[in-house]
Amino acid sequence: MTTRYLILEDGTIFEGRAFGSNEASVGHVVFATGMTGYQETISNPSSAGQMIVMTYPAIGNYGINRDDYESIEPALNGLIAREYCDEPSNFRSGMSLGKLLELKGIPGIDEIDTRHLTLHLRDNGTLRGMITEAGATLDEAKALATLKEYEAPTNLVASVSTQKAYPSPGLGERVVLIDYGMKHGILRELNKRDCDVIVVPYDTDVETIASLFPDGILLSNGPGNPEHLQQQIETIQSLLGKYPIFGIGLGHQLLALATGAKVQKMKHGRYGSNHPVKNLKTNRTELTSQCHGYEIVRESLEGTGMEVTHVALNDESVQGIADESRHAFSVQFHPEGSPGPIDAVELFDDFIQAIKAVRRKGSHNA
Template identity: 50%
Template sequence: MQARLLLQDGTLFTGTSFGAEGEKTGEVVFNTGITGYQEVLTDPSYCGQIVTMTYPLIGNYGITRDDFESVRPYVHGFAVRHYEPVPSNWRAQYSVGDLLKEYGIIGISDIDTRMLTRIIRHHGTMKGILTTGSQPLEELKEMMADMTIEELRNQVPLTSTPHPYSSPGNGERIVLIDYGAKSGILRELNKRDCDVVVVPHNTTAEEIRRLNPDGIQLSNGPGDPKDVPHAVRTIAELLGEYPMFGICLGHQLFALASGADTEKLKFGHRGGNHPVKELASERCFITSQNHGYTVNEESIQGTDLEVTHINNNDKTIEGLKHTKYPAFSVQYHPEAAPGPYDNGYLFDRFLDMIREHKRNHPKQPRQAVIAAAVRGER
């Protein structure tokens, strides 16, 4: 069956359909990863996007549930050069096409993904419509014209957990605020025996205090950080009260809560090979990234933030720390999946920060807290 991808600038790609049938709109982006397509498909940060893989062969090792980064894929479409329907991997449980059909996602293959990527690099990310139907081109253009930017916003509520849940451990208690969190973040915290409580994106500061955390993890997630102002307010209220570590969208929200500003990148950073320089050590790390927004460098001036990492390709900000409070963030994904695991040390740094904060700010015995509350009521 034929599939077509129409870009906002009028460029039309005609290829072969795999996966579901129908029509779907979204923001067209590209990912430069050589492997890791199933982690890309199940990364909640891709919600609302039609993802183009620059590596030409996709599907050759199939789909394995153990490698999912969330319970389901959130992409709006999948564009590849060549799709392999018969995987060759002992771990494979089914094909990419079967996964896309299961969740109503349209795939298109046999198109010039190099040309598509160069268009996005030159013009920036743009809206697109992916269809397996036979509508006239003019009708597709009308559908494109009717597509509003609002359809690409407010993705966090779609990907965040609706209810709190716990992943018990014997170590520090971490409240993981889920803005569309990848499973890799929880996996890294569990690996360090943390007692993790995952809460929805709209959990209030008071509700988080009642969980008695030792630290707060701000997760990744999709879309524009300015679309979740309630998250910025919550972070600002808790900043300085608990150690914090932000990742990707969590990094941007942390910056906004600290008085900085964010802006949209031309075509974003998506892949597993982005070089990032740590300014303190002058070491270069290869990182996994997936984001379309960045912290504005000029907006850092006049805040209590300090830049800790920069992107070696375009010099955008990749890491921040607060100069007064125990809080830091990175724009990239230290949990990787897909990508290199070189940056897992940041989770250890977060736990060291928590332990130092606990030593410097010992908590009152619970009996004293309860007694003080009773006296206050009386």
């Protein structure tokens, strides 16, 4: 066993066992609920810059397979588990979780009390943390000094967005998907509906988007503070009312900001695959997959034209908004699941229907 430490900015220290990369790392420590789906969780670009605590105790037991990636380059800064399994047993497994983390330069630590750590984060909020080098001697003073100086990068979206536009052809509606850190599950759902998708970088301008002759615009999920993306907010403002728009995750927050609403940082965010959300239009409760540390300020929606369509049952926070007059809607959760339930996957059908409705009315202004 090679010892390594997890050190939090408030001085809390956990001693555990190293797996994955031997390197040290710093990031914001958050906890993710859900019993399965660690491969999708660590490969979700929305997790960029974070150290994820898996609340389910056994991690790595079914290995890593070729099909469950949400991106091919995991962007998280560390993985924290109660018990890591280095000998997976599953017919789809191609390598161990630890081997993948080693290849990608991501440190892991297990054999710590993740229940205690999760409760600590729940009570104190998201904290900066350091996973030390494998086998390193504990230097608490140096680690705390490093954590005090650490600031999360403001260019997280740039680090996970595609650098060049690319097509995912179909025979149906032309959808321009703006990639702020897109999960591949979103693209898969559009492909299932035979959409003619063009994925474009996060900083693509309005003129370039218009030159692609889209029928609709999808704003993807992604990491970080949406207020760092002022240029992208202005782009969305220019697109509103010209094309049907569907936002997911970070795209949901950006759409809200583009209409004049506000967002705020959450105490400990919401991560995992079992969060209940109520659809106010259907009065139906849906279990959802989520990965975000910011939320819309409900009161700020007044006067924006947006109405609340979904709320979180645990705290009544805003989970969905819509403006039918501008054919725009968005949700904070991930209707494509990956990991987790697909209770709300019909939102992709709603998006296609909105595109068709605009076409029938002849109200496409682009």
